[in-house]
Amino acid sequence: MWRQIIPPIDKRSAKSFIRTNERIRAREVRVIDENGEQLGVMAPFEALKMAREKSLDLVEISPNAVPPVCKIQDYGKYLYEKDKSDRAARKKQKVIVIKEVKFSVTVDEHDYVTKKNMAVRFLHDGDKVKASLRFKGRQMAHRDLGYKIINRLILDIGDAGLVEFMPRMEGTTLHAILAPSKKAEQQQQAAPAAPKKAAPAPAAPAPVAATSAPETAPVADPVVASTDAVTVEA
Numbered sequence: 001m002w003r004q005i006i007p008p009i010d011k012r013s014a015k016s017f018i019r020t021n022e023r024i025r026a027r028e029v030r031v032i033d034e035n036g037e038q039l040g041v042m043a044p045f046e047a048l049k050m051a052r053e054k055s056l057d058l059v060e061i062s063p064n065a066v067p068p069v070c071k072i073q074d075y076g077k078y079l080y081e082k083d084k085s086d087r088a089a090r091k092k093q094k095v096i097v098i099k100e101v102k103f104s105v106t107v108d109e110h111d112y113v114t115k116k117n118m119a120v121r122f123l124h125d126g127d128k129v130k131a132s133l134r135f136k137g138r139q140m141a142h143r144d145l146g147y148k149i150i151n152r153l154i155l156d157i158g159d160a161g162l163v164e165f166m167p168r169m170e171g172t173t174l175h176a177i178l179a180p181s182k183k184a185e186q187q188q189q190a191a192p193a194a195p196k197k198a199a200p201a202p203a204a205p206a207p208v209a210a211t212s213a214p215e216t217a218p219v220a221d222p223v224v225a226s227t228d229a230v231t232v233e234a
Helices: 011-016 044-053 075-092 109-124 137-160 182-190 222-233
Strands: 029-032 038-042 057-062 069-073 098-103 128-134 161-170 173-180
Touching (some): 029 044, 029 057, 044 057, 057 075, 069 075, 098 109, 098 137, 109 128, 128 137, 137 161
Parallel strands (some): 098 128
Antiparallel strands (some): 029 038, 057 069, 128 173, 161 173
16 A cells, blocks of 8 residues: 655654745745845745754744745754743733622522622632523523522622623523622732731840848848757757
């Protein structure tokens, strides 16, 4: 059976879609050398020849430019620096998570307050909140009760969140989505970290005033004490 031989592809190049060396198909490229100086526009094979003479690679760094921009550099080092910058960018990105708080038509006051506080905490943490209420059986005939609970939640949350999707029905579930308000986010970013309280220094002992024994203090008679001691030994 005939099989087509496919040239090996660098897995890192396939992952990031970066053309290098012979895989650059443009008719002309703008070339930058390893020192960052522009060498002008030339055919890819001429630029590749210059890169080979310096034991480096020809890397297409801007494929959408006209003509594409290529740089003579170490391809492995280029990928390392690119991955490092991508990781740093990902660390700065903030992932917004949607957390759901579920209610029921027959929710009691204590349970409602607990879940409302959870929603406020989620919003302060920068996450979105999906408030959902599911109707069961004959409860579908009393949708107004569900709307009252969700609308009450929106009012109680107040400035902590903004309504992104007003309460609406999807099947047997009523839900609304709340997003963190810009005011709450600014307050969270502006709030400085609470400084650690230094341990209180131990109090210096109070100076003890030297007191002299009163002149009238009774003094034990050494003769009597010696006599008693002799009497005991006898």
